[in-house]
Amino acid sequence: MSGRNPSLTPPxxxxxxxxxxxxxxxxxxxxxxxxxxxxxxxxxxxGLHLQARAGEGVRVTAEFTVKPAHxxxxxxxxxGVLATALDETLGSLNWLLxxxxxxxxxxxxxxxPVPVDTVLHLEAEVTAVAGRKIYSSAVGxxxxxxxxxxxxxxxxxxxxxxxxxxxxxxxxxxxxxxxDPDQVRRARAFEVNP
Numbered sequence: 142m143s144g145r146n147p148s149l150t151p152p153x154x155x156x157x158x159x160x161x162x163x164x165x166x167x168x169x170x171x172x173x174x175x176x177x178x179x180x181x182x183x184x185x186x187x188g189l190h191l192q193a194r195a196g197e198g199v200r201v202t203a204e205f206t207v208k209p210a211h212x213x214x215x216x217x218x219x220x221g222v223l224a225t226a227l228d229e230t231l232g233s234l235n236w237l238l239x240x241x242x243x244x245x246x247x248x249x250x251x252x253x254p255v256p257v258d259t260v261l262h263l264e265a266e267v268t269a270v271a272g273r274k275i276y277s278s279a280v281g282x283x284x285x286x287x288x289x290x291x292x293x294x295x296x297x298x299x300x301x302x303x304x305x306x307x308x309x310x311x312x313x314x315x316x317x318x319x320x321d322p323d324q325v326r327r328a329r330a331f332e333v334n335p
Contacts, residue, residue: 146248149295151269151276158199158267158275161239165195171233180229187211189226191263193233199267201237202286203230207259218255227279227294230263234277235298238267242275242298249294255283262286273300 165171171193176184181191187210193203205226213219228247235242255261264286265279275298282288 146246146295148246149248149276149297151274152271155269155271155274155276158238158270160199160237163239164237167195167197169195171195171201171236174233174236178229180225180232189222189229191226191229193230193263195237196264196266199234199237201230201233201265203233203263203265205261205263207255207257207261209257212257214254216257218257218259218261220249220251223251223255223261223281223292224249224294226261226263227265227281227292228296230265230281231277231279231294231296231298234265234267235275238270238275240275240300242300244296245274245299246297247294248296249292251292253283253289253291255281255291259283261291262288274298275300 173181173183176182179185179188181193182188183190187208189205189211191203191205193201196202207218207222211218211222213222224247227249228244231247232242232244262282262285263279265277267275267277269276277296277298279294279296280290281292283291
């Protein structure tokens with residue numbers, strides 16, 4: 142991307158990303174990381190209900206259908222909703238690295254309008270890792286996985302400990318997530334930006 146923000150450029154000593162050996166298999170549906178997440182949670186009536194799938198390497202694909210509740214201008218997706226879809230897809234990448242990370246920076250380009258009832262096809266990949274910093278990029282296409290690019294983003298995620306969520310989240314939600322008997326669901330509740 143021209144004019145790219147220097148904070149989104151990996152340093153010269155950054156390493157290529159390495160898929161964790163216990164990461165979900167390519168093609169596997171990742172599922173919601175938290176039922177009440179606006180991006181992927183099934184417990185949000187007006188949420189995006191974005192569904193991500195593991196890809197090859199450190200890549201994911203996702204889809205989300207723009208509903209009337211997601212519009213900004215009449216009949217078109219709100220730009221903030223599209224940025225949320227990109228952020229959610231990018232955050233899903235951390236499950237392939239098996240790290241807990243939050244969004245540090247997200248730079249989004251809006252290239253064409255996305256009408257209501259459109260399925261946005263998203264692809265994201267981790268491009269580099271430098272210490273706790275995870276660099277990634279994503280595109281959203283309309284008209285199919287090979288369709289024209291409507292939105293794209295570059296992101297920097299920062300690896301954190303679970304204490305980040307415990308210290309900063311609302312106590313009732315933290316207690317509920319920590320009490321979940323499903324060990325995988327409990328771990329995934331804390332995998333992306335709250």
